[in-house]
Amino acid sequence: MTILPQTSPRQRIATLAYQPDEACRWMCSINGPHELVVPQPRELAFRHEGIAFGNSSLGTIEYATRVNIKIDDLVHSYSISLPMDGEQHIEHAQREFVSNSRVGTIISPQQPLHLDIKDNCRKKLVRLSREAVHRRLGQLLGRQITTPVVFDPQMPLEGSLNDWWKTVTHFQELLNAEGCMCDLPEVWNSFESSLITCLLYAQPHNHSEELLGRQQARPSYLDALDAMMRDSLDHPFTLEDLEKASGISRERLYHDFHEFFDTTPIAYFRNLRFEWVKNRLEKASPRESVSSIAMDCGFLQLGRFSKDYQKRFQERPSQVLGRQRHSQENHH
The missing domain is CATH 2.60.120.10 (Jelly Rolls)
Known part of the structure; x- marks a missing residue:
C-alpha cells in the first residue's frame, strides 16, 4: 500500500x-x-x-x-x-x-x-x-x-x-x-x-x-432538533434551550425522546457528543491531546469525562489516542 x-x-x-x-x-x-x-x-x-x-x-x-x-x-x-x-x-x-x-x-x-x-x-x-x-x-x-x-x-x-x-x-x-x-x-x-x-x-x-417505521412516524421537530444538535455539538445546550428551539413543552419533549430515541433529550445530546469525541480521538493529529479534544467537544470536567468515556467504550481516551499515534508512526 x-x-x-x-x-x-x-x-x-x-x-x-x-x-x-x-x-x-x-x-x-x-x-x-x-x-x-x-x-x-x-x-x-x-x-x-x-x-x-x-x-x-x-x-x-x-x-x-x-x-x-x-x-x-x-x-x-x-x-x-x-x-x-x-x-x-x-x-x-x-x-x-x-x-x-x-x-x-x-x-x-x-x-x-x-x-x-x-x-x-x-x-x-x-x-x-x-x-x-x-x-x-x-x-x-x-x-x-x-x-x-x-x-x-x-x-x-x-x-x-x-x-x-x-x-x-x-x-x-x-x-x-x-x-x-x-x-x-x-x-x-x-x-x-x-x-x-x-x-x-x-x-x-x-x-x-424499524428504520423506515421510525422515520415515517417520528415528528418532524425531532429531526430539526437532531440536526441542530449535530451542527452545534460544542454548544452547552440546556433543556430550556431545546424547549425554546422546538416550541414544544418539556413533558412532550421527554415523551417523544423516550418514544423515538429511548432516552432523555439531554442524554441524547450527550450521546452525540461522546460519538463526536470518539471520532476526534481516532483521527487526532500529532499536536492534539486528550484534554484539548475533550474541551473542544464541550467536556470541561476532564476527570469525569475520562471515567464516563471508559465506562461507555470500555477503554480510556488516552488508549485511543495512543493507538492513533502508533498507527501514524507505522504509516510514516
Missing part, C-alpha cells in the same frame, strides 16, 4: 499480485477473512487500486482469471461490489444470482457466501467498516445496535441504488483529485455519513422495517 503525502489522511491502494496466497492475504487485510481458490493459478494477475480513507475504501479490483471465494464471516467489514465488465455468480442460503453491470452485491459480517468470479470480471469495490455502519444506524434509530446489520446481498441498480453507485463514483473522483476537500475530516465525515445513510435506506436489511 503506498501512502499519499503526510498532510493527507488518504491512503492510496495499489497492488499487483501473481500468487494466490499473496492476493488472498491482501484482500483479507482489506475486507476480512475468506478462502480463495484459483483453478488456473498461472493466469492470475490480481490488481486492486483505489483510495482508503477513514472507515471506508473505494476502488477497482480484478483477478484476470476465474476465482472462487468462500466467506464465512467478514467480521469487521461490508464488502460492496459492482462489475464494470464480466460477471460473478453468488450463492447464499440456498439462493443463487448473477452479479453484473446491472446487479451489484453486498457481503455483510456474519453472512456466509460463495462467489464464483469469472475471468473477465473487473469491478468497483467499496469497503465500509462494520463499526461505522452500526454507529450510523444507531444514530438514525436513536439506540445502540446490538445485533449485526445484515443486508440482502443482491443489489439491482434501480432507483435509489442506482443513485447510490453514482454517488460512489463521484466520491472516488473527489478522492483521486489533488488538494481534495475530503482531506478536511469534517468534509469526509459528512460524505461518509451520507454514503452509509443512503445505503441503509436504499438496500433492504434486517433493521429496515
